[in-house]
Amino acid sequence: MLDMLALLRMEVYKLVCHRWLPVACLGIAAAAIAQATVLDYGPPVSAWEDIARFPYASGAVYEVLLMLLVLPSVCNGERRWGMLPLLHSTRWGRSRAVAAKLLAAALYTTGVVLGCWLLGLAVHLSAAGAAGWTLPIQTLPDYADAPWALPIWQYTLIQLATNWLGCMAFMLLIVWLSACYRSPLTVMFIGGMVFAVSVLIHNHSDFSLPWALKSLTMIEVLRVENVFSRPRFVHIGDLTLSLPPAWFLLHTLLIAVGCAILAYRTAARREAI
Amino acid sequence: MIGLIRIELFKLYAQRVVYIAAVVFALLYIFQFYSSLPSAAERAEDRTAFATYGGPLTEAKLQWALDFNDAYEEERAAGRADALLRDLRYRAELKVSMEILNAVRHQEQTMALSEREPQLKQPFQDTLPHSQLFTIPESDFDSPQVYSTNGKPIVIVNQEAWHRIVLYIQEVGYLFAGALVILGLAGSFSSEASSGADQLLYSSRHGRGRATWAKLAAGAIYCVSALAALMLLPLTLYGLHYGLDGWDVHFADYRRMASGTSFGGSVLAYYSLQMLLSALGCIALGWLTMLLSAWSRHLLVPALVAGVIFLLPFMLIMSGIADSPLVLFLLGLFQHIGLIQATYLDRPSFEWGSSFNYNAMMYGYLALSLLLPAAAVLLTLRRKQVM
Numbered sequence: 001m002l003d004m005l006a007l008l009r010m011e012v013y014k015l016v017c018h019r020w021l022p023v024a025c026l027g028i029a030a031a032a033i034a035q036a037t038v039l040d041y042g043p044p045v046s047a048w049e050d051i052a053r054f055p056y057a058s059g060a061v062y063e064v065l066l067m068l069l070v071l072p073s074v075c076n077g078e079r080r081w082g083m084l085p086l087l088h089s090t091r092w093g094r095s096r097a098v099a100a101k102l103l104a105a106a107l108y109t110t111g112v113v114l115g116c117w118l119l120g121l122a123v124h125l126s127a128a129g130a131a132g133w134t135l136p137i138q139t140l141p142d143y144a145d146a147p148w149a150l151p152i153w154q155y156t157l158i159q160l161a162t163n164w165l166g167c168m169a170f171m172l173l174i175v176w177l178s179a180c181y182r183s184p185l186t187v188m189f190i191g192g193m194v195f196a197v198s199v200l201i202h203n204h205s206d207f208s209l210p211w212a213l214k215s216l217t218m219i220e221v222l223r224v225e226n227v228f229s230r231p232r233f234v235h236i237g238d239l240t241l242s243l244p245p246a247w248f249l250l251h252t253l254l255i256a257v258g259c260a261i262l263a264y265r266t267a268a269r270r271e272a273i
Numbered sequence: 274m275i276g277l278i279r280i281e282l283f284k285l286y287a288q289r290v291v292y293i294a295a296v297v298f299a300l301l302y303i304f305q306f307y308s309s310l311p312s313a314a315e316r317a318e319d320r321t322a323f324a325t326y327g328g329p330l331t332e333a334k335l336q337w338a339l340d341f342n343d344a345y346e347e348e349r350a351a352g353r354a355d356a357l358l359r360d361l362r363y364r365a366e367l368k369v370s371m372e373i374l375n376a377v378r379h380q381e382q383t384m385a386l387s388e389r390e391p392q393l394k395q396p397f398q399d400t401l402p403h404s405q406l407f408t409i410p411e412s413d414f415d416s417p418q419v420y421s422t423n424g425k426p427i428v429i430v431n432q433e434a435w436h437r438i439v440l441y442i443q444e445v446g447y448l449f450a451g452a453l454v455i456l457g458l459a460g461s462f463s464s465e466a467s468s469g470a471d472q473l474l475y476s477s478r479h480g481r482g483r484a485t486w487a488k489l490a491a492g493a494i495y496c497v498s499a500l501a502a503l504m505l506l507p508l509t510l511y512g513l514h515y516g517l518d519g520w521d522v523h524f525a526d527y528r529r530m531a532s533g534t535s536f537g538g539s540v541l542a543y544y545s546l547q548m549l550l551s552a553l554g555c556i557a558l559g560w561l562t563m564l565l566s567a568w569s570r571h572l573l574v575p576a577l578v579a580g581v582i583f584l585l586p587f588m589l590i591m592s593g594i595a596d597s598p599l600v601l602f603l604l605g606l607f608q609h610i611g612l613i614q615a616t617y618l619d620r621p622s623f624e625w626g627s628s629f630n631y632n633a634m635m636y637g638y639l640a641l642s643l644l645l646p647a648a649a650v651l652l653t654l655r656r657k658q659v660m
Contacts, residue, residue, distance in 0.1 A: 183290055
């Protein structure tokens with residue numbers, strides 16, 4: 001247990017000692033504050049409209065940027081530095097070390113999600129106050145068609161949990177890619193494309209390749225809004241399938257588990273050449 | 274020097290990420306192209322209709338277009354248009370007649386704006402007898418031509434292929450080109466720095482001089498080749514399915530994208546100039562990425578910072594905060610998207626008041642974007658310490 005904790009501490013240190021991480025965090029904080037200063041906060045829900053929109057818009061970009069800055073080299077760093085033979089010849093090199101990497105990435109991602117949410121809440125609440133947090137979510141313009149009877153504060157907690165799940169699935173995809181590819185640039189490009197393609201494709205309900213690229217990745221869950229803002233359907237020919245939020249959450253959970261297994265197996269079985 | 278450039282080029286082209294990105298972009302574009310491609314029969318009918326009624330606009334063709342359009346409006350008023358539009362030939366001929374009428378209307382608007390005397394030999398408002406059969410007798414093909422305000426004959430051409438080819442760089446091509454340039458050049462210096470090979474390089478005879486020049490030259494060649502590869506895609510696809518006829522037609526006759534243009538050459542000349550400016554824009558972005566790479570040991574940092582700088586105008590506009598002075602300053606400072614899109618090539622010269630020449634400003638910005646990063650790269654490398 002102590003060995004595992006020591007390994008975990010080392011892996012977390014490797015992730016957060018990135019010299020450019022504080023610069024990126026400062027840049028993101030400055031961008032969020034700059035955005036809050038020019039937003040028009042108005043009644044009846046004041047800051048909550050922008051807080052609810054945060055993970056869908058700028059918040060998702062901040063989280064993905066911070067993940068893509070650090071995580072692409074989580075598994076291939078040793079490979080590039082020629083340290084893999086040494087690592088694999090140690091007692092726990094193919095088992096606990098890999099598990100520690102996955103856990104460290106999970107801790108880093110949790111920190112990123114919490115940090116971004118704290119930033120979003122702090123910026124918007126300090127600019128416009130907390131009034132309106134007990135109103136139903138239907139008072140938010142983007143959620144006028146939402147079928148859920150929830151006050152805004154409860155929905156914000158659900159959003160946080162959903163956003164965290166999406167980020168964890170995305171993190172596991174990045175870690176798996178990092179175990180597959182030697183170059184972190186390749187990992188960053190593929191991860192960035194998964195996010196960008198899902199963001200750029202317009203929302204629609206006809207089963208097709210664009211629909212699959214948008215709805216079958218974890219990015220819809222990471223951005224939350226499309227999962228809860230209205231009842232979701234998909235038309236496959238004459239058949240109409242209802243897609244409740246549980247479907248998206250389960251689907252993302254399965255992706256996360258699949259990526260975790262693949263990441264572990266790929267990293268553990270990697271041959272040091 | 275040539276040997277050094279060859280080695281640097283080999284290093285750039287040996288990166289797998291470049292090929293993965295190129296394949297992903299190609300697949301995205303091919304999917305989008307084929308999902309909006311009309312059927313072969315429809316394209317064949319379009320080709321036939323434009324071959325019959327297109328080309329230099331004559332009075333007979335103009336009259337045919339007026340008659341055809343009137344008849345179509347009558348059918349539409351009677352609720353029979355849908356049945357007619359199911360006929361591919363009818364639809365193709367309607368497309369040509371609309372092109373003709375749009376061309377003449379455009380001339381009329383241009384004349385009204387410039388308050389010149391009408392120079393059309395035969396104003397199309399003249400009431401001419403409407404024919405029942407919408408075919409032009411052979412003898413009428415040689416009827417007097419209709420001229421535009423600049424004295425050149427109006428040419429009717431199927432705009433689809435060249436319209437899409439020219440606009441490709443402004444719609445999605447700039448994103449593909451920017452991504453390929455950034456991905457390819459982000460590791461130019463930082464990959465050597467991260468592996469410690471830079472110490473060896475800087476202590477060699479030409480490590481700080483010729484080697485850096487060779488890197489810059491190789492970077493420029495890579496940028497041009499990446500852009501050329503991306504541009505081949507729409508040229509090939511549209512050439513295969515539509516044909517590249519109309520390359521010698523005056524650019525101003527492509528009214529869908531060139532209304533109000535001041536460019537006097539053919540569409541191919543415009544496209545060539547656009548590609549030249551886009552290539553220079555790509556080199557500017559590439560050298561900026563190389564400068565960031567010279568400043569960082571991390572492989573990802575130059576790529577991310579260059580990506581943020583490149584997409585900054587896009588992100589600021591999307592975030593809805595494009596009105597504040599700081600944002601306007603940033604928008605003015607980082608215009609690499611505009612440089613690659615080369616939109617300034619055909620923008621009105623004077624904007625923001627009559628004394629401001631936008632085109633000249635953008636050419637100056639392009640020159641600075643090329644010179645400053647290159648000079649900064651050379652300076653940075655000269656001052657690097659060997660430890």
